[in-house]
Amino acid sequence: MIPSSVDYTRASSVTEAIRLLTDNPDAKILAGGHSLIPAMKLRLNAPSLLIDIARIPELRFISDEGDKVVIGAASTHHDIISNEAVQDMKAMIEAGELIGDTQVRNMGTLGGSIAHADPSADWPAVLLALGASIQVQGPNGERSIAANEFFLGFFMTALDEGEIVTAIHIPKLAEGQQTAYRKFMQPASRFAIVGCGVSVTVEGGLIKDAKVAFTGVSDAAFLDEGVAAALIEQPVTLETIEAAANAAAEGDIHINEDHFSSQAYRKHLAKVYAKRALAGACGLD
Amino acid sequence: MPKITVTVNGTSHTSEVEGRLLLVHYLRDTLHLTGTHVGCDTSSCGACTIHLDGKAVKSCSMLAAQADGSTITTIEGLATGNELHPLQEGFKEEHGLQCGFCTPGMIMCAADLLSHNPNPSEQEIREGLEGNICRCTGYHNIVRAIQYAANKSLVVSE
Numbered sequence: 001m002i003p004s005s006v007d008y009t010r011a012s013s014v015t016e017a018i019r020l021l022t023d024n025p026d027a028k029i030l031a032g033g034h035s036l037i038p039a040m041k042l043r044l045n046a047p048s049l050l051i052d053i054a055r056i057p058e059l060r061f062i063s064d065e066g067d068k069v070v071i072g073a074a075s076t077h078h079d080i081i082s083n084e085a086v087q088d089m090k091a092m093i094e095a096g097e098l099i100g101d102t103q104v105r106n107m108g109t110l111g112g113s114i115a116h117a118d119p120s121a122d123w124p125a126v127l128l129a130l131g132a133s134i135q136v137q138g139p140n141g142e143r144s145i146a147a148n149e150f151f152l153g154f155f156m157t158a159l160d161e162g163e164i165v166t167a168i169h170i171p172k173l174a175e176g177q178q179t180a181y182r183k184f185m186q187p188a189s190r191f192a193i194v195g196c197g198v199s200v201t202v203e204g205g206l207i208k209d210a211k212v213a214f215t216g217v218s219d220a221a222f223l224d225e226g227v228a229a230a231l232i233e234q235p236v237t238l239e240t241i242e243a244a245a246n247a248a249a250e251g252d253i254h255i256n257e258d259h260f261s262s263q264a265y266r267k268h269l270a271k272v273y274a275k276r277a278l279a280g281a282c283g284l285d
Numbered sequence: 286m287p288k289i290t291v292t293v294n295g296t297s298h299t300s301e302v303e304g305r306l307l308l309v310h311y312l313r314d315t316l317h318l319t320g321t322h323v324g325c326d327t328s329s330c331g332a333c334t335i336h337l338d339g340k341a342v343k344s345c346s347m348l349a350a351q352a353d354g355s356t357i358t359t360i361e362g363l364a365t366g367n368e369l370h371p372l373q374e375g376f377k378e379e380h381g382l383q384c385g386f387c388t389p390g391m392i393m394c395a396a397d398l399l400s401h402n403p404n405p406s407e408q409e410i411r412e413g414l415e416g417n418i419c420r421c422t423g424y425h426n427i428v429r430a431i432q433y434a435a436n437k438s439l440v441v442s443e
Contacts, residue, residue, distance in 0.1 A: 001326050008287045008304035008350040030351070037346050038328055040305075050304065052351060078340070101416025102394060103331060106340040107347065188329060190415075 003040035031112035073111025091179035124221030128213035129197035138163030180280035192216035245275035294362030311349035320360035331417030334390035341397035360389035381430030383421035
């Protein structure tokens with residue numbers, strides 16, 4: 001399969017990439033390309049110009065900045081899971097290790113994954129659970145977008161025209177905070193049919209803060225407030241977790257349906273994987 | 286058209302390429318290195334695996350232009366003269382192939398695994414090969430071939 005004709009240019013800086021994107025409305029940003037190139041090969045996408053940002057040095061770094069870890073948007077999945085700074089964030093490691101395969105993790109990037117916003121991608125659920133924020137830069141300067149305001153819908157984000165993701169800020173874990181990610185994957189593509197990222201903060205034997213996020217379940221990754229609310233001020237037991245997990249994917253929410261899974265089955269899987277992820281975070285699995 | 290310079294198996298090549306040219310087609314059709322195969326053409330099977338700056342990647346899922354400035358190793362670059370690479374020898378000794386179509390990708394992916402984990406367990410080998418599909422062997426002999434290479438390399442380095 002051959003993509004449509006396309007011009008290619010390599011941007012040397014973020015500023016240059018934004019200028020090229022502003023001047024060429026039909027252009028696409030290319031990082032690892034592991035969503036974009038396959039889509040172009042299938043002719044689902046036919047940009048006039050590819051602006052390659054993968055080798056811009058200011059986009060490929062991982063740094064420990066005291067109260068947060070900052071990950072450059074062009075960092076590959078492999079860069080992230082092999083970096084010392086994120087090793088205690090189990091949800092990051094558990095999700096990253098389940099993305100695609102070795103070869104895909106060597107090329108695919110965090111920034112590319114979230115800007116693409118595939119409704120079954122792993123990172124969005126993790127970034128939601130960890131309370132991350134997304135740094136973006138565009139023709140009107142820089143801004144920061146909270147993860148829970150970034151993923152708006154099916155392949156849709158809060159990025160404006162001409163904006164690109166530059167970095168992801170992840171708050172360091174608080175004392176007593178543990179995280180986990182579990183997914184039921186499509187066996188060939190390894191995309192999440194249901195993926196659940198969680199963060200649980202325990203103090204004096206009670207759960208003081210909880211975030212439970214799903215990917216694959218709806219048209220965008222989302223925080224499930226119902227499960228989180230059912231955990232607050234509860235003791236850390238499997239009974240508590242099971243009761244809270246039963247609230248998953250309820251209420252006024254669109255549930256995806258495809259040839260792998262009906263809506264009812266996805267809803268069931270959401271409860272099962274919320275339970276597994278919470279048990280994992282609490283050391284009860 | 287983008288002009289690219291890549292070092293493939295130790296030799297530098299400079300070419301003008303179409304923006305849309307996939308790296309695997311550049312290797313096969315322009316450089317005539319046909320050991321790298323196109324299998325599924327959808328990033329699933331791993332037959333097109335090469336090393337880009339020392340890391341295994343699927344050359345059917347990236348553009349030749351993305352490789353500009355990089356060092357590439359293909360299956361043709363592993364042997365030293367007539368002396369097979371330990372992985373090549375392992376696949377031969379342990380009957381790690383039947384039709385052989387997936388073998389170059391298997392070996393390149395296994396080489397990436399052994400570069401950072403020289404003595405992997407059977408489970409680690411199986412996980413390391415999750416991006417490579419073989420339709421003949423049932424994988425058992427592929428795993429043995431990689432264990433053979435790991436053992437041989439360990440003996441050599443001792």
